Amino acid sequence: MQIELSPPEVVALASQWAPDFIDNIREAEGEYLLDLVLARVPAEGPALKLAAALFKTVTLAVRLTTDPEADRRDGVAPRLAATVTVKTVHIPADEVLKQVRVVLVNALRENGLETAAELVILPSDAAQKRGVSLRVLVDMQVVMRTLFPGFSAIRVAYGTAGFTIVTELRAVGA
Numbered sequence: 001m002q003i004e005l006s007p008p009e010v011v012a013l014a015s016q017w018a019p020d021f022i023d024n025i026r027e028a029e030g031e032y033l034l035d036l037v038l039a040r041v042p043a044e045g046p047a048l049k050l051a052a053a054l055f056k057t058v059t060l061a062v063r064l065t066t067d068p069e070a071d072r073r074d075g076v077a078p079r080l081a082a083t084v085t086v087k088t089v090h091i092p093a094d095e096v097l098k099q100v101r102v103v104l105v106n107a108l109r110e111n112g113l114e115t116a117a118e119l120v121i122l123p124s125d126a127a128q129k130r131g132v133s134l135r136v137l138v139d140m141q142v143v144m145r146t147l148f149p150g151f152s153a154i155r156v157a158y159g160t161a162g163f164t165i166v167t168e169l170r171a172v173g174a
Contacts (some may be wrong), residue, residue, distance in 0.1 A: 001151075001166070001167050001169070002164060002166070002167075003164070003165050003166075003167065004124075004161075004162060004163070004164045005163045005164075006161065006162040007027040007032075007161065007162050009160060010025070010027070010032070010162075011025050011027050011032065013024060013033075013060070014032070016148045017056065018034070018171070019107075020037075020040055021037045021038075021040035021042075021148050022034050022035070022036060022037070022039045022101075023036075023037055023071075023147055026130060030031045030060040030160065031061045031062060031063045031065065032061070032064070033059055033060070033061055033062075033087065034062065035057045035058070035060075035098070036057060036058045036059075036060055036096070037056070037057050038052035038055060038057065038058060038096075038154060039052045041099060041100075041103065041117070042103060042106075043099050044173060046171055047092065047095040047099075048095060048099050050093065051091055051092065051096065054091075055088065055091055056084060057088075058087075058088040058091055058096055059087040059088050060084055060085070060087065060096075060100070060142050061083070061084070061085045061086075061087050061115075062082050062083070062084050063083045063085075064080060064081070064082050064158045064163070065080075065081045065083070065158060066078070066079065066080055066081065066157050066158045067079070067081070067155050068155060068156070068157065071156075075143030076139070076164075077140060077142070077153060078135075078140045078141065078153045078154070078155055078156035079137055079138060079139055079140060079156065080136065080138045080140055080156050080160070080163075081137050081138070082135075082136040082138070083131075083133050083134070083135055083136075084097065084100065084130075084133060084134040084135075084136065085131060085133045085134075086131070092141070093131060093132045094121065094132045097119050097134045098121065098123055098136060101119050101121060101134055104117070104119055104136065105119060105135050112146050113142065113143060113146055115139070115146075116134070116138060116142035116143055116146065117136055117137060117139070118142050119134060119135070119136050119137075119140045120134070120135045120137075121124065121133070121135075122134070122135055123133050126157075129172070133147055133158050140153040140156045140165065141153045144167060146156060150170060151167045151168065151169055151170070151171055152167065152168050153165060153166070153167055154166040154167060154168050154171055
């Protein structure tokens with residue numbers, strides 16, 4: 001079975017599933033933008049509380065990618081990569097992304113998906129003109145097995161036309 005989602009469909013689906021601290025999900029030029037309502041983010045520590053008092057919302061950009069050749073070469077299940085960056089200027093992006101990472105780890109754990117993703121904060125790189133970012137590498141096989149028992153992910157692709165996942169239904173116990 002092949003499931004295809006266009007960028008507007010990805011936005012609609014993400015909007016339905018988003019927690020209350022995520023607002024205004026949209027797509028622009030190949031990346032997904034969302035507003036993080038800082039006062040609603042489940043946070044510990046003073047850094048995010050101070051940011052919430054000063055900024056109210058922060059815009060995050062999420063860029064999705066896949067690399068089927070690398071997946072085949074590495075011999076691993078299909079992976080979906082997301083790079084999350086902070087678009088709002090004059091805010092401690094590293095502190096915001098650390099809290100986003102904590103929230104994502106907790107959400108994965110609550111949904112039985114703690115082994116489905118690797119989350120790493122990448123430092124800024126002036127030479128590459130890249131600010132601090134959060135890299136999320138999702139094992140789509142684990143996601144399918146957990147959320148849709150009996151299905152396995154065969155191929156995952158993301159491009160300008162949207163997101164595609166090819167799945168296969170396997171006999172229970174196979």
